Amino acid sequence: MPDTSPPVRRSLFLHAPIRRRPRxxxxxxxxxxxxxxxxxxxxxxxxxxxRRLADLLGKETALFFPSGTMAQxxxxxxxxxxxxxxxxxxxxxxHLDVWEEQGYNAVHSLRMRRTGDxxxxxxxxxxxxxxxxxxxxxxxxxxxxxxxxxxxxDDLCEQxxxxxxxxxxxxxxxxxxxxxxxxxxxxxxxxxALFDTVYLSLYKSLxxxxxxxxxxxxxxxKVAQVWRQRLGGGIRDAWPLALAALVHLxxxxxxxxAYREHAIAIATAINADGTARAYPDPPQxxxxxxxxxADRRAVEQAxxxxxxxxxxxLWGRVRSASEPGRCAFEVSVGENAMEFSPDEVVAxxxxxxxxxxxxxxxxxxx
Ligand SMILES: Cc1ncc(COP(=O)(O)O)c(C=O)c1O
Numbered sequence: 001m002p003d004t005s006p007p008v009r010r011s012l013f014l015h016a017p018i019r020r021r022p023r024x025x026x027x028x029x030x031x032x033x034x035x036x037x038x039x040x041x042x043x044x045x046x047x048x049x050x051r052r053l054a055d056l057l058g059k060e061t062a063l064f065f066p067s068g069t070m071a072q073x074x075x076x077x078x079x080x081x082x083x084x085x086x087x088x089x090x091x092x093x094x095h096l097d098v099w100e101e102q103g104y105n106a107v108h109s110l111r112m113r114r115t116g117d118x119x120x121x122x123x124x125x126x127x128x129x130x131x132x133x134x135x136x137x138x139x140x141x142x143x144x145x146x147x148x149x150x151x152x153x154d155d156l157c158e159q160x161x162x163x164x165x166x167x168x169x170x171x172x173x174x175x176x177x178x179x180x181x182x183x184x185x186x187x188x189x190x191x192x193a194l195f196d197t198v199y200l201s202l203y204k205s206l207x208x209x210x211x212x213x214x215x216x217x218x219x220x221x222k223v224a225q226v227w228r229q230r231l232g233g234g235i236r237d238a239w240p241l242a243l244a245a246l247v248h249l250x251x252x253x254x255x256x257x258a259y260r261e262h263a264i265a266i267a268t269a270i271n272a273d274g275t276a277r278a279y280p281d282p283p284q285x286x287x288x289x290x291x292x293x294a295d296r297r298a299v300e301q302a303x304x305x306x307x308x309x310x311x312x313x314l315w316g317r318v319r320s321a322s323e324p325g326r327c328a329f330e331v332s333v334g335e336n337a338m339e340f341s342p343d344e345v346v347a348x349x350x351x352x353x354x355x356x357x358x359x360x361x362x363x364x365x366x
Contacts, residue, residue, distance in 0.1 A: 009311030011336040012345070016207045018336055025209070029243040045242040049202075050213065052249060057198055058189025059215035063225055064242060066233045068175055068201050068212040069100050074227035075197040075214055076136055077108045079169040081223070085135035087111045088171075089127065092118040093145035094138060095173060107231075110135075121149050124159050137163045139195070140173040141180040144330070145319075147279045148176075148287035150183050160194045170194060175201040175212075178252055179285040182260040196220065205259075205286075205334060206252060208245035211238070255335075259286035263333040269342030276349045279328075286333040290349065294356040296320040296327035302355035306348070314348065 008018050038044045046064050054062035065071035076088055076096075088104070090096055092114040096104055104110040113130060116122035121143060139156070142148035151159065160170045172195040174180070177188065184191055192198045197216040202208035214224055228234050263286045267278035270290060277291040292299055296318050303314050315329035331337065340348075 006308045007311060008307065008313040010339055011313040012331045012333075012340060013313055013316045014336050015204050015332060015334045025244060025247075028247045029240065032243055032246055039237055039239050045239040045246060049242040049246055049249075052246075053200070053213045054215055056188050057192040057200075057215045059192060059198065060218045061221040062213045062215035063221055063228065064238055065212045065214055065228055066210065066235060066238070066241075068095075068173075068199055069103060070228065070231050070233045071199045071212040071214040071224075072096060072138075072171070072173060073103050073107060074224045074231065074233075075171050075199065075216075076104055076110055076138075077227050078220055078223045079171070079196070080108070080110055080135040082220075083133075083135045083167065083169070085133050085168075087113050087132060087134055088136040088138060089113040089115040089130055089134050089168075090138035091116055091122050091140060091143055091146075093143065094140055095144065095175070096138065098145060119146055121146070121151050122159070124155065124162055127159055127162050134163070134166065134168040136169045136171050138171045138173055140175075141191075142176055142183075142285045142287060144176065144287065147289040148179070148283065148285045148330075149280055150180055150284045153184055153186070157194065169196040171196065172198045174198050176204055176285070176287065178205040178256050179260075179287055181253075182256045182286065183284045197224075202241065202245035204332075205256065206245050207248045207334075209241055211241040211245060256286065259333045259338070262286070262338055263288055263331070266331070266333070266337075266340070266342045266345050269346050270349065273346045273349075275346070275353060286337075287330060289328045289330055291321070291326065291328045292349070292353060292356070293326055294353055295325055298356040299327050299329075299352065302352050305355060306352060312348065314352065 011018055050062045050064055080086055088110060090112055097112055104112060115130065116126040142150045163170055177200045181188060181191065197214060197220060199212055199214050202211040263283045267281060267283050267288055270276055270278040271281055279289050279291055300318050306312055318327050318329045320327050
């Protein structure tokens with residue numbers, strides 16, 4: 001199907017700059033190589049990226065994967081096979097369960113034990129209540145689909161210690177580890193040290209093109225490498241993806257605190273205005289949710305009109321809420337969202353809600 005969506009000129013959602021052109025990305029990548037840079041091997045861009053991220057995370061080995069979906073399936077499979085246990089625990093709104101078509105089950109016959117309240121963070125008490133042997137517990141930091149919440153550091157340490165005492169592995173879905181780090185304000189390797197395996201994304205705040213890295217001890221990564229091959233991810237010539245990720249690696253950590261501050265400023269303005277509600281209040285990371293007193297489909301239609309008229313993308317997806325007539329969407333503050341002042345976001349929400357609650361947009365229920 002041809003893509004007929006209106007062009008996005010500004011966005012509160014996308015990580016990579018809207019006006020990013022393939023040519024600009026290629027030029028940035030070109031600046032990282034010289035005539036002697038090999039495509040593969042120990043001096044190639046993939047190996048360089050893997051070593052740098054292993055160092056950052058304080059792990060023996062990091063391996064490139066084409067996607068986080070594949071990296072996490074491999075980690076879960078390795079832990080399950082090593083321990084001879086088929087069940088892992090994760091939050092009910094884990095990306096693994098909600099957005100990946102339950103690949104852990106369809107491909108690996110693993111079972112997910114949904115743990116904790118769907119709208120709150122997993123707690124130590126939730127983990128203690130499990131009562132069956134687990135291969136792995138997955139922590140998604142921040143927990144994206146409940147507004148980017150993060151457990152307090154001591155609480156997280158207590159949870160991990162509890163799990164480790166049962167012999168289960170601790171796995172970090174660190175797709176947004178850079179975002180989480182702005183809250184914990186601890187070195188990346190201190191955060192990663194809590195976990196046996198750590199996944200991080202190359203294309204979210206790092207603004208690469210696609211791809212992921214999985215990091216752990218060398219023995220674990222040897223087996224993960226076999227699964228990467230079996231799942232079709234042992235691709236040669238992944239150097240363009242590695243180079244695109246390397247472009248921002250040195251500068252990202254300095255920018256993230258400003259993104260978090262701006263998220264807090266936008267959320268504070270929204271909550272002071274009171275028409276919509278930003279959650280959590282204040283945001284813990286550059287990612288937060290905006291809750292709206294309007295029907296999801298009406299809001300989607302209104303947002304589409306704003307995109308068509310002004311080129312402004314407010315979200316990637318609008319979620320319905322259990323309370324009828326309400327919905328929410330995720331804001332991710334990065335380079336794009338820095339262009340919006342808090343007052344402008346409030347004005348956009350007024351416009352959105354005025355449209356969504358006008359007779360023209362209120363949809364008839366099926
Ligand atoms: C929290 C989280 N985990 C895992 C993934 C999967 O990453 P990928 O798109 O690289 O498969 C995503 C992607 O959005 C994510 O947000």
